[in-house]
Amino acid sequence: MEKVKLTSLSHGSGCGCKIGREALSRILRHLPQVIDPNVLVGTATADDAAVYKIDGKRALVQTVDFFTPVVDDPYDYGRIAAANAISDIYAMGGRPLFALSIIAFPIETLPLSTLEGIIKGGTDKAREAGIEIIGGHSIDDPEPKYGLCVTGIIEQDKVVRNDRAAAGDLLILTKPLGTGIISKAIKSGDASVADIEEAVRVMIFLNRGASEAMVEAGIKAATDVTGFGLLGHLYGMLKGSNAGALLKSSAIPVIHGASDYAEKGLIPEGTRNNLASMDKRVVWSAAISQETKYILADAQTSGGLLISCPREKKERLTELLYQANCIAVAEIGEVIEDKEQRIWVDL
Numbered sequence: 012m013e014k015v016k017l018t019s020l021s022h023g024s025g026c027g028c029k030i031g032r033e034a035l036s037r038i039l040r041h042l043p044q045v046i047d048p049n050v051l052v053g054t055a056t057a058d059d060a061a062v063y064k065i066d067g068k069r070a071l072v073q074t075v076d077f078f079t080p081v082v083d084d085p086y087d088y089g090r091i092a093a094a095n096a097i098s099d100i101y102a103m104g105g106r107p108l109f110a111l112s113i114i115a116f117p118i119e120t121l122p123l124s125t126l127e128g129i130i131k132g133g134t135d136k137a138r139e140a141g142i143e144i145i146g147g148h149s150i151d152d153p154e155p156k157y158g159l160c161v162t163g164i165i166e167q168d169k170v171v172r173n174d175r176a177a178a179g180d181l182l183i184l185t186k187p188l189g190t191g192i193i194s195k196a197i198k199s200g201d202a203s204v205a206d207i208e209e210a211v212r213v214m215i216f217l218n219r220g221a222s223e224a225m226v227e228a229g230i231k232a233a234t235d236v237t238g239f240g241l242l243g244h245l246y247g248m249l250k251g252s253n254a255g256a257l258l259k260s261s262a263i264p265v266i267h268g269a270s271d272y273a274e275k276g277l278i279p280e281g282t283r284n285n286l287a288s289m290d291k292r293v294v295w296s297a298a299i300s301q302e303t304k305y306i307l308a309d310a311q312t313s314g315g316l317l318i319s320c321p322r323e324k325k326e327r328l329t330e331l332l333y334q335a336n337c338i339a340v341a342e343i344g345e346v347i348e349d350k351e352q353r354i355w356v357d358l
């Protein structure tokens with residue numbers, strides 16, 4: 012049978028086809044308020060995972076994430092989807108315990124070996140994170156989707172939330188940006204083999220080491236950079252923390268090729284939407300190019316941790332992040348006082 016181009020089966024344009032933040036909040040605001048007192052982190056702060064108290068000391072951390080193919084290789088797609096799903100446990104400072112899988116697959120039209128590849132990728136990545144996939148649910152669907160529901164555990168006083176950033180904190184990012192734009196270039200056939208390999212290396216890399224490092228350094232605020240892009244996830248932190256941020260765009264690491272593809276107009280729909288919805292909250296210095304704006308808004312898959320680090324903890328944290336072999340240890344800006352929660356972007 013002919014080799015399938017998985018990304019061509021995805022209706023969107025190379026960023027997993029998420030629903031935008033504004034549409035999502037319009038839908039979610041009609042939900043009743045959470046009143047269960049055991050809920051330590053719920054829907055109110057749009058954090059990475061839910062946190063639920065189970066006894067006097069510990070809490071469960073729970074998350075679910077799945078998306079359409081962002082690369083063509085089934086095994087890589089499975090590894091990326093698993094690394095991405097488990098990342099929301101890591102972003103809270105939690106330790107994953109086990110996972111269940113979510114599978115949508117066109118069983119009549121694609122070879123079963125493709126699905127086997129996806130599942131093998133997910134299983135291997137989960138193993139690397141020290142967990143097993145112990146169940147799940149699958150449906151027959153013309154558009155493939157894959158992901159995990161992950162359960163983790165955490166000590167209640169060690170939860171790293173997205174709404175605890177404080178003015179003066181430094182912003183540290185642990186992976187380069189650009190995976191959404193490169194996925195779009197993969198889909199259109201423009202991406203070079205080397206750029207695809209680098210994007211895959213970034214996306215399959217677990218945020219485990221970065222998470223353990225921030226917990227050990229006593230960090231209180233972080234998130235991971237995924238579908239809403241750096242600007243969107245940073246804004247999520249700032250909104251909850253009632254602060255602003257100053258970003259130094261030249262310090263932000265970018266995957267090779269992403270700027271070139273952006274210049275050629277290979278911008279995923281999700282990235283365009285991210286920039287459109289964040290533009291009014293960002294104060295751009297005149298020197299910032301349109302490509303850079305797209306990269307800062309680029310919808311990431313399995314991106315790095317964005318850590319809000321008190322200055323006195325920076326030395327310890329960066330030392331631990333280097334020890335964990337993080338792909339990037341980049342100080343990209345700082346949290347500032349700003350009641351309007353704006354993001355100021357300088358060169």
Ligand code: CO
Pocket residue numbers: 058059098099102234235236237
């Ligand atoms: Co997240």
Ligand code: CO
Pocket residue numbers: 059075076099237
């Ligand atoms: Co997520």
